[in-house]
Amino acid sequence: MRLPQRWVSQLGILTTWLVVALLLGAWFGGVSWWIVGALGIYLAHVLRQVYLLDRVLEGEKRMPSFETRGLWAEMFARVDKIRAKSRSRKKKYHRLLREVWESTGVLRDAGIILNAANEILWFNPAATRLLGLDPSRDIGNRLDNLVRHPDFVRHLAEPKGEDVTIPSPHRPDCWLSITLIPYGQNQRLAIVRDITRQMRLETMRRDFVANASHELRSPLTVISGYLDALAEDDELPESWRRPVSEMQRQAERMTGILEDLIELTRLESAEPAARQDFVDIAALLGQIVDEFRQRAEGKTLELHVETDAALLGKEVEIHSIAYNLIDNAVRFTPPSGRIDVTWRPDGDGAALVVADTGIGIPRDQIARVTERFYRVDPGRSRATGGTGLGLAIVKHALQRHGGSLEIDSREGEGSTFTCRFPAARIARRGGEAGRTASAQAAV
Amino acid sequence: MEVEDLGHHISRRFNEDLERVRNAVLTMGGLVEDQLDRAMRALAEADSELGLKVAENDAKVNRMEVSIDEECSRILATRAPAAGDLRLIIAIIKTITDLERVGDEAEKIGVLAARLAGQERPSTNYRELRNLAQHVKEMLRGALDAFARLDAKAALAVVKADDVVDEEYESIYRQGLTFMIEDPRTISRVMDTMWVARALERIGDHAKNICEYVIFMVHGKDLRYTGLDHIEAEVQEAVRRRESRS
Numbered sequence: 001m002r003l004p005q006r007w008v009s010q011l012g013i014l015t016t017w018l019v020v021a022l023l024l025g026a027w028f029g030g031v032s033w034w035i036v037g038a039l040g041i042y043l044a045h046v047l048r049q050v051y052l053l054d055r056v057l058e059g060e061k062r063m064p065s066f067e068t069r070g071l072w073a074e075m076f077a078r079v080d081k082i083r084a085k086s087r088s089r090k091k092k093y094h095r096l097l098r099e100v101w102e103s104t105g106v107l108r109d110a111g112i113i114l115n116a117a118n119e120i121l122w123f124n125p126a127a128t129r130l131l132g133l134d135p136s137r138d139i140g141n142r143l144d145n146l147v148r149h150p151d152f153v154r155h156l157a158e159p160k161g162e163d164v165t166i167p168s169p170h171r172p173d174c175w176l177s178i179t180l181i182p183y184g185q186n187q188r189l190a191i192v193r194d195i196t197r198q199m200r201l202e203t204m205r206r207d208f209v210a211n212a213s214h215e216l217r218s219p220l221t222v223i224s225g226y227l228d229a230l231a232e233d234d235e236l237p238e239s240w241r242r243p244v245s246e247m248q249r250q251a252e253r254m255t256g257i258l259e260d261l262i263e264l265t266r267l268e269s270a271e272p273a274a275r276q277d278f279v280d281i282a283a284l285l286g287q288i289v290d291e292f293r294q295r296a297e298g299k300t301l302e303l304h305v306e307t308d309a310a311l312l313g314k315e316v317e318i319h320s321i322a323y324n325l326i327d328n329a330v331r332f333t334p335p336s337g338r339i340d341v342t343w344r345p346d347g348d349g350a351a352l353v354v355a356d357t358g359i360g361i362p363r364d365q366i367a368r369v370t371e372r373f374y375r376v377d378p379g380r381s382r383a384t385g386g387t388g389l390g391l392a393i394v395k396h397a398l399q400r401h402g403g404s405l406e407i408d409s410r411e412g413e414g415s416t417f418t419c420r421f422p423a424a425r426i427a428r429r430g431g432e433a434g435r436t437a438s439a440q441a442a443v
Numbered sequence: 444m445e446v447e448d449l450g451h452h453i454s455r456r457f458n459e460d461l462e463r464v465r466n467a468v469l470t471m472g473g474l475v476e477d478q479l480d481r482a483m484r485a486l487a488e489a490d491s492e493l494g495l496k497v498a499e500n501d502a503k504v505n506r507m508e509v510s511i512d513e514e515c516s517r518i519l520a521t522r523a524p525a526a527g528d529l530r531l532i533i534a535i536i537k538t539i540t541d542l543e544r545v546g547d548e549a550e551k552i553g554v555l556a557a558r559l560a561g562q563e564r565p566s567t568n569y570r571e572l573r574n575l576a577q578h579v580k581e582m583l584r585g586a587l588d589a590f591a592r593l594d595a596k597a598a599l600a601v602v603k604a605d606d607v608v609d610e611e612y613e614s615i616y617r618q619g620l621t622f623m624i625e626d627p628r629t630i631s632r633v634m635d636t637m638w639v640a641r642a643l644e645r646i647g648d649h650a651k652n653i654c655e656y657v658i659f660m661v662h663g664k665d666l667r668y669t670g671l672d673h674i675e676a677e678v679q680e681a682v683r684r685r686e687s688r689s
Contacts, residue, residue: 150474153470
């Protein structure tokens with residue numbers, strides 16, 4: 001290992017110093033005292049430099065300047081350089097932080113960084129505006145101490161799905177959508193968006209549809225009434241019979257559409273989960289199948305009940321689900337075809353399956369079939385009738401029961417619609433009966 | 444005591460226990476806030492199903508009170524906390540009692556809303572009740588925020604706001620009497636609205652109590668029943684002392 005120059009020169013100085021002391025000792029006598037004295041002076045010098053270095057490291061700005069070369073001078077110079085570098089780096093970081101702060105400051109959405117314990121590490125000004133967070137005191141506090149809505153607290157503990165919507169704790173009549181994004185080491189970024197406007201539009205749309213449907217029902221009833229009277233009138237000219245009958249059919253169709261629209265609106269605006277009444281689905285299916293058998297025109301309609309489990313839900317909505325599915329199956333199956341309705345166990349839950357040997361659905365349209373008024377082929381639908389809303393109703397009603405819809409179909413061969421109900425919606429006979437809403441509590 | 448002080452314990456488990464039970468109280472608070480919100484919505488929108496749902500949900504609030512109470516007993520028995528921590532536990536035990544009562548009042552409002560849903564609505568659609576409810580909601584939120592932040596100044600502001608609530612209640616009461624005298628057929632309906640107003644006023648009182656516990660937690664002074672001026676003076680003094688120290 002080669003010694004750096006500054007050390008070589010320092011050792012040289014020490015050696016020279018000792019030699020001088022030796023010579024002086026030899027000249028004046030008492031060599032050992034001269035050596036001790038020389039070493040003492042050297043030690044004092046070293047201690048002084050250490051003292052100055054200590055002061056400099058402690059934070060003193062001024063550098064000792066009486067030496068321009070040598071071990072100590074170089075050391076001081078290096079300390080000075082290190083300090084200058086650290087100062088400039090600090091300035092750079094400050095500038096970067098300020099820019100980040102300013103840019104997040106203009107964001108309209110709120111961003112909040114949380115650690116694994118849900119404590120707030122940082123948030124931007126929008127968080128104050130939307131949630132009322134206080135920049136001077138809320139860092140370190142748990143976010144769910146300040147945003148306490150039960151839906152949010154639940155979502156924070158166990159995120160189900162992308163985001164959660166809650167009313168704003170800070171501003172009345174304001175709605176927020178909160179998304180949690182995990183990143184880094186167990187940290188999460190919470191993004192909060194003001195969706196009041198979207199909610200209002202949704203409400204407006206629903207109200208409009210509901211109102212329009214209701215308003216259209218009365219005039220339609222009047223028209224249907226007169227048409228019925230005309231149809232029963234013996235004096236109606238023959239040439240008018242077919243037109244009147246066609247008008248009746250169309251009026252009936254309009255009434256059907258309006259009723260479905262009203263039901264759909266009701267499903268959308270109700271609470272997310274349906275009631276938990278006991279629904280004897282096997283019996284319900286039996287009724288519907290019997291009804292359709294009478295007008296099946298030669299199609300085979302079979303019911304298979306493979307479990308005695310019942311459902312916990314709202315009877316009217318379960319009826320809608322089954323009715324609409326079976327109605328579709330019958331409608332889109334040719335006279336020689338076959339429709340199988342099955343109620344069977346499905347894992348912990350149960351499933352209602354409606355399978356037909358009908359005309360099927362093209363593969364690329366299966367996903368869209370539950371959209372409102374969506375028609376696979378406008379031509380064939382006009383011939384077979386229907387309102388275009390049946391599957392949308394099925395989808396919504398199923399969602400409200402925590403269930404899911406699966407569609408399997410092959411064009412020309414048939415379709416299978418599977419409605420899966422979760423275990424929470426299943427009741428075993430004789431076991432847990434459905435929980436009905438508790439009686440009015442005493443005031 | 445500041446929020447940061449809660450972190451300085453020799454045993455980290457103890458620290459976590461305290462944080463957890465504090466968080467449980469605030470979760471219960473959030474549930475109760477939501478119950479009140481939904482009960483008032485049931486009233487405003489004549490939604491009897493929602494009103495009954497609120498009543499059903501009160502069981503959850505009661506369960507939370509029991510579980511937090513048990514947790515506090517456990518902490519008292521196993522940790523024997525002192526000073527600030529002891530004040531915290533005591534304040535928590537009292538706060539959850541008040542919160543549970545707020546839950547009960549919200550349940551009552553829910554049931555009344557269900558009853559009123561089927562009846563004739565006044566032309567104002569209960570505007571005065573809704574205003575009163577808005578003030579009370581703000582008081583409750585302020586109280587819980589002050590609890591979360593251990594903010595005695597904020598707690599004091601809520602205590603002051605109770606006067607406005609009491610005045611509004613008085614006016615609704617007098618108005619109700621007038622209606623009933625003018626037209627005895629409305630007695631049943633007006634009585635129900637007065638019960639709603641009473642429940643709201645009670646909730647305001649409970650929110651005020653919670654603020655007094657917050658002040659007790661933070662400054663170690665029991666200021667219940669001492670009157671607003673005295674509370675204010677004490678809090679200002681304590682805040683001044685704290686600010687001169689830091």
